[in-house]
Amino acid sequence: MEQVILNQNKHWKVNYTDVFHRNVLADLSDYLAMREILILTGIRRCGKSSVFKLLINKLLETTEPTKILFINSEDPHFLPAWHDGTKIYDIIQTAEKITESPFDYLFIDEIQNIKHWEKFIKSIYESGNYKKIFLTGSNSELLENDYITLLSGRFVAKKIFPLSFLEILALNNFKKNIDIVEHKSKVANLLDDYMQYGGFPEVFKTEKTALKLEILSNYYQTIILKDCIINQKIREASKFEQLAYFVFNNSGSVYTYNSIARATENNENTSKTFLEALHTSFSLYDVGNYSFSAKINTKSKRKLYSIDNGLIQAVKHNFTADKGKMFENTVFGEIIKSNKFEVFFHNSDFECDFILKKQKELFAIQVVYELTAANKEREINGLLKASKQYNIINLMLVTYTESFKIDDIPVLNFVEFCKFLTA
Secondary structure (H helix, E strand, C coil), rough: HHHHHHHHHHHHHHCCCCCHHHHHHHHHCCCCCCCCCCEECCCCCCCCCHHHHHHHHHHHCCCCCCHEEEEEEHHHHHHHHHHHCCHCCCCCHHHHHHHCHHHHHEECCHHCCCHHHHHHHHHHHHHHCEEEEEECCCCCCHCCHHHHHHHHCCEEEEECCCCCHHHHHHHHCCCCCHHHHHHHHHHHHHHHHHHHHCHHHHHHHHCCCCHHHHHHHHHHHHHHHHHHHCCCCCCCHHHHHHHHHHHHHHHEEEEEHHHHHHHHHCCCCHHHHHHHHHHHHHCCCEEEEEECCCHHHHHHCCCEEECCCCHHHHHHHHHHHHHHHHHHHHHHHHHHHCCCCCCEEEECCEEEEEEECCCCEEEEEEECCCCCCHHHHHHHHHHHHHHHHHHHCEEEEEEEECCCCEEEEEEEEEHHHHHHHHH
């Protein structure tokens, strides 16, 4: 166990240099001085552990390295703690023997692996022995089950996502508009790659297409098996896999539980349970049909989107024929990553891809990979009808590469739209 602890705490000797800068770091740094537990949630492999390393680097500016302990609970050497949370005390005590001092900061990765983790964390939080505790989890139920009430008022939760496109541009040193304009072809190549393979950090770092697909396939299978089938105790594994395959292949499509049940030969209750398992893993999001009535929002048709195009690619292996759907899913991902809007769509007498709500302000968004004579009228009419029905003055049409105006409606390319989301 000692060697495992040493391997997981390389910061005791040197700062971490193998991590990307993430835009969320500035926001999270504001919480370092607060005593409340900081819990990072998000889909597996989105970079939560790397954000931990960035936070550790930040702490190292004012803290002795051996005052910070990092525990990756997924390491099989820590298996006893999976079944008995009190075994974490043994890990901490072993680490203290190595450093010959107690710790001020405790980081535990993938805490959901540890049975009754809430009781253990509450106990050490109330002991006052730590200045701050940091946790990550890849399951939304981490903050929803009965046990989390034990920590009520004692934690702050933040969601981490795969890389956004603006982050990818920054990592390629395209931080200013002049850089983007000057290197349009390179930016277009990055966007093509992003649309096909998404923003998981390890996938972004990998250059060979075959390796990208292999990594994404492994992620997909792990999410389906570990985060859904095992964690959610799904008995009909093969039926669940069939439904997951169906919904990732139909990202952006309008659905009801009944329509999915028919398509996958399940009943509605089973389909609902399976979809909830995918939502719990942060891999799948659903969007409601906008209405002034909250009751209609809840009960009407909905749309499904993947949080990352890479998961769609893992089951599709076909990009060219689905550019429109892949682009729409990419736009959805950037909206969610901005963490600024409630997201809806409209689909009844007319269609509008996204209606965004920010406090009391509404935005109507149409998404089209390429604006042509054949689709221009339909896309514009969707915006105008949404504007009339819901009194929306903020209208925009998002395309892959073009930016101009149609009458008073701005047409933004994807980069400009991403900037709008973060403004």
